[in-house]
Amino acid sequence: MSTLEASSTISTPPSEYKFALEALDRPVISADEAAALVQCHWGLHVLSVKELGSYEDRNFLVTVAAGDAAQQQPQQQQQQQQQRVLKVTNAVHSSIPGFLEAQNSLFGHLGFHGLRCPAAEPTLADSRLIVGEQLAGGASKVRLLKFVPGDTLKGSSKSPQLLRSVGRYLARLDAALVEFWHPGIRPTHDWAIERVLDAVQQFRHLLPDAAKRAAAQKVAELFQQLVLPAAGQLRKQLIHGDANENNIIVDPASQQVAALIDWSDAMVAWLVAEVAIAAAYVLLMTMTEHQPDAAAGAAAAAAAEQALTAEDAALQAAAHVVAGYHQQQPLTDQEWGLLPVLMAGRLMQSTLIGTYTISREPGNAAYVMPDEQERWRCLDLLLTSPPAEVAARLRAAAEDSILQAAAAAGCQLSSTTQDIAPGSMMMSAGQRSVLAAPQPQPRGMLPVKLPPFKLELYLACYEHLPLQLSRSSCQPLPLQQLLALADGELQQQWQQLELGYPPNIGSLQLRQEVSQHYPGTSPDHVLSCVPNEGIFVTMASLLSPGDVVVAMHPAYQSLLEVARSMGATVKLWSMELEPTTGQPHFSLDALRALMTPDVKCLLVNLPHNPSGWLPSRQQWQEIIDCARRVDAWLFSDEIYSLLEQQPQQQRLAPAVCAYPQRGISLGGLSKAFGLQGLRAGWLVCRDKALLAQVECVKSYITTTGPIMSELLAVVALRNEQQLVGRCAGIIQDNLATAAAFFDRWPGMFQWAPPAAGSLCLPRLITGEGIDDFCARAAAGCGVVLLPATVYDHAAASAGQHFRLGLGRTNFKEALEALEQWLLSQQ
Numbered sequence: 043m044s045t046l047e048a049s050s051t052i053s054t055p056p057s058e059y060k061f062a063l064e065a066l067d068r069p070v071i072s073a074d075e076a077a078a079l080v081q082c083h084w085g086l087h088v089l090s091v092k093e094l095g096s097y098e099d100r101n102f103l104v105t106v107a108a109g110d111a112a113q114q115q116p117q118q119q120q121q122q123q124q125q126r127v128l129k130v131t132n133a134v135h136s137s138i139p140g141f142l143e144a145q146n147s148l149f150g151h152l153g154f155h156g157l158r159c160p161a162a163e164p165t166l167a168d169s170r171l172i173v174g175e176q177l178a179g180g181a182s183k184v185r186l187l188k189f190v191p192g193d194t195l196k197g198s199s200k201s202p203q204l205l206r207s208v209g210r211y212l213a214r215l216d217a218a219l220v221e222f223w224h225p226g227i228r229p230t231h232d233w234a235i236e237r238v239l240d241a242v243q244q245f246r247h248l249l250p251d252a253a254k255r256a257a258a259q260k261v262a263e264l265f266q267q268l269v270l271p272a273a274g275q276l277r278k279q280l281i282h283g284d285a286n287e288n289n290i291i292v293d294p295a296s297q298q299v300a301a302l303i304d305w306s307d308a309m310v311a312w313l314v315a316e317v318a319i320a321a322a323y324v325l326l327m328t329m330t331e332h333q334p335d336a337a338a339g340a341a342a343a344a345a346a347e348q349a350l351t352a353e354d355a356a357l358q359a360a361a362h363v364v365a366g367y368h369q370q371q372p373l374t375d376q377e378w379g380l381l382p383v384l385m386a387g388r389l390m391q392s393t394l395i396g397t398y399t400i401s402r403e404p405g406n407a408a409y410v411m412p413d414e415q416e417r418w419r420c421l422d423l424l425l426t427s428p429p430a431e432v433a434a435r436l437r438a439a440a441e442d443s444i445l446q447a448a449a450a451a452g453c454q455l456s457s458t459t460q461d462i463a464p465g466s467m468m469m470s471a472g473q474r475s476v477l478a479a480p481q482p483q484p485r486g487m488l489p490v491k492l493p494p495f496k497l498e499l500y501l502a503c504y505e506h507l508p509l510q511l512s513r514s515s516c517q518p519l520p521l522q523q524l525l526a527l528a529d530g531e532l533q534q535q536w537q538q539l540e541l542g543y544p545p546n547i548g549s550l551q552l553r554q555e556v557s558q559h560y561p562g563t564s565p566d567h568v569l570s571c572v573p574n575e576g577i578f579v580t581m582a583s584l585l586s587p588g589d590v591v592v593a594m595h596p597a598y599q600s601l602l603e604v605a606r607s608m609g610a611t612v613k614l615w616s617m618e619l620e621p622t623t624g625q626p627h628f629s630l631d632a633l634r635a636l637m638t639p640d641v642k643c644l645l646v647n648l649p650h651n652p653s654g655w656l657p658s659r660q661q662w663q664e665i666i667d668c669a670r671r672v673d674a675w676l677f678s679d680e681i682y683s684l685l686e687q688q689p690q691q692q693r694l695a696p697a698v699c700a701y702p703q704r705g706i707s708l709g710g711l712s713k714a715f716g717l718q719g720l721r722a723g724w725l726v727c728r729d730k731a732l733l734a735q736v737e738c739v740k741s742y743i744t745t746t747g748p749i750m751s752e753l754l755a756v757v758a759l760r761n762e763q764q765l766v767g768r769c770a771g772i773i774q775d776n777l778a779t780a781a782a783f784f785d786r787w788p789g790m791f792q793w794a795p796p797a798a799g800s801l802c803l804p805r806l807i808t809g810e811g812i813d814d815f816c817a818r819a820a821a822g823c824g825v826v827l828l829p830a831t832v833y834d835h836a837a838a839s840a841g842q843h844f845r846l847g848l849g850r851t852n853f854k855e856a857l858e859a860l861e862q863w864l865l866s867q868q
Contacts (some may be wrong), residue, residue: 059240060809061232062134068403069100069130072531076128077104083173084186085166089123095288095409097399098306099404100130103189125189127160133180135306137181139817140184140226142172145305147224155218158301190301193294196287196327202362204297205324206447209366210317211299212285212436216371219280223494225503227280229813229831229839232395233307234283235315236273238265240386245394248401254418260425261390264383268429272376274614277313278834279462279493285320287327310834312757314377317367318384321360321436322420326389328352329416329423330358353423360385361439365447368440382432386424393417408759415758492607495599496832504826509856512828514651514801516716516769516853517850524717524754527761535753544570544749547737548724552752556724560696560707563726564578567698569733570747571740572725573681578604578704579743580677580725583735584643585610592636592674593645596630596833601645601679610642617653619837624805625794626653630664637668643675644668648694649682652833652845653803654688654796662694666701675704681723682799684766685773698726706732713800715758715765716849722747722755769849773800776853780846790864800849801828805841812842823863827858 071634073091080088086106094101108122112454128133135141149159162171163186173184196206231237242262249255282289284307293300332352350358364381369374373381396411403410411417424432501512528536547553548570556570557563577600585591587609593602595614605612613636617626628650649656657665669676686692698707710723727733758765763847777795784793784804793804806812812829819825828845830838850856 049285059237060554063232066098066132066134067179068098069177069182071100071130071177079184080104080186081126083165084163087777090350097410098132099470104128117394119788127187127189129185129187131183133182135277136181136183138814139821144224144226145648146171148222148305151222157215157218160190161302161727162187171797173197190291190303192291192300194288195290195292196222198292200359202443205359205362207298207365207706208290208320209317209363210370212320213367213370216281216313216316220493222280223496223499225500228309231309234309235311235384235387238391241391241394245398248397252348257421257425258390261386262431265387268383269380278310279313281310281311281316283309283311284309286323314373314380315384317364318381319388321363322385322388325356325360326413326416326420328356329420330413358439361436362443365440365443369444379433381436382424382429386421389417389420492603497599500828500832504820507820507824507826509825509859511825511847511856512845513847513850515712516717516800517772518719524757528757532757542749543746544752546741546746549752550755555756560726563698564810567726567728569725569736570752571723571725572721573708573712574600575744576708576723576725577601579736579739581608582739583732584675590640591643591645592641594647594839596835597647598651601647619841623794624792626803630661633668639672641672641674643677645677647679649798651682652801654801655801656692659694675706676701677706679708681710682713683702685770685800686798698728702728711755711758714769716769717758720751720754722751772851773848779854779857800847801837802846803843804846805843812844816844819860823859825860
């Protein structure tokens, strides 16, 4: 390979990530033992067993007799054979709570979307999908998977049509994956594309010569210079994450992709990483086995293919994959630009991890890295020229591939491309723009196509457990206690209430009551809604595709995703965590940098969920000034207001009062009043035109709220001091309990008490992943904690933070149960 600069231009902090592969050994199990497991647990008559290649696990292709094996003669067995795959998961992954359960659930989800999957088969005796086995190498979990027939991509003829189908299949797959989430999905792992820097730092020394080590450093520098600064703007969702030539199954008859297997690396990651990983492996595969295109047919096409160098053929093959993906899931300009760096990142990551793995298990080298020389040729191809040049070549080749596919099918793409000869490799800049014009929806989906609500899905998995230590709301108030607070007039209204529709915008009585809490406003400035609905209807009314929004992060997922679903670009004002204390804060300098003239709306949540951070009054004014300077709207989720630790010194003026021209305040009774079951909330905005549009959108959703809730909300607002005082008292008692608990566990937890609200973000400091810890706590003592990984916030996730709710009366009981369990673990 060519010589690359060995000197680093960027200093990087030492990697703190602990690679699981350092403690990962493949299970120790023979083919005979595998056959015995199939016979024992699944009651199948095994005819033959063949071990398959594997990086981390043991996989066996098991041929079994179909039907009742006991009554079959040998000739019948030969005629009625079926195949299964016995997958024996390594001890490390077997110990991760929910890891395999997530995969099994995912298989069902993909099957519903018409995508073939290696679904798990239930055991004969008790219908278990996962079986625990104590093997010589440790405790492993075992599944018997349906065999997906077909050829691997590696063993298929790689025509352009097949390679484009790889991209199309991945795009279809990702469209289905955007709707799935499960708490067992790992937030990160050794093969996550974001771990490229860690792999370089920890394994670069294993490379045998200086040129290769320099290439590894070059990849790290490109990641720091180009990928990491863009990370916050890249689309993220669940992806397969390992579409290599051995995991892609091809239907021999149609020569199209039939399925994707091996879901061990599935994770939430940058969407563009899906196609980048596939393209990287196709690049390597083509470089390794460069041959003329056997499916070209025409002599001229064969001659042209023959003339390509291995490097040109490899890049063209990768471009076919990207072309297929882009046709179904259009890439943004930013994603196109990052493709070469992400491809190089995956190849370097694979090479470094492979080198380390071979050093631990030399006997598996033929499977792990049979193509070492070609890897360095691929890296040379991706790294020698500037990334922008490589990206331009790749994009041009992909656009040519799309044109070839259309011409081969006899299609006319548009009136501007009718003069292109079939099979032509060239097109004008104008013709390229027809094929690759930016899509109106940056997320590559229709408006209001929302991703899974991770937080709600996570909590739903543990809804049945009584000790909920992460609830954001305060202890619910019994209905009779609320009614007892009603004055004579409201008592009479309740008794005579007719169950009809209230007005769309809410009853006048409720809007009057609300407006009295927002000085300078009138009932005409108030719209009644469910609090979460208030976010949706405002974003739908305010935003259009191409708008730019700045939002606090982490946040309740609606605040970010609804804006994104409307086609807006969301820039994240990210929470920072003080390293030694874990104290959260938001930098006003960072906000000023984000508030460019194109920002249409600033989204804030104060007091902040989930950290409990609250700006000072001066800081609040500076936040408002940031919005005012660029004439942006300020949408303020104030649902945790009234729960300040020092109300007289800390309470902030509502946005609609402090910024009357463009301030929008969202309020409600869910948190500070302990009345979450009423689903009563409101929007307050002095811009009547916007409020009218919000009302219009609401007409398409709930139209009106429950008339009972609106009347009970009036009762609550007239008794604010008593109801809020009750919730604040619960929080104060629980803060003292929490402080004593954390004082007793200084080597396990770090915490910073919240300034306001009912939530805070303690940190686990033992080195264990927070997802694993939370899953173990739920299983071990029935205590539910919410890992910060559900927020997709890098610092909170990497710091192993979790959300702690302080508003429930069984807080002390739950904390005691957690403590007893912790003591039992020592």
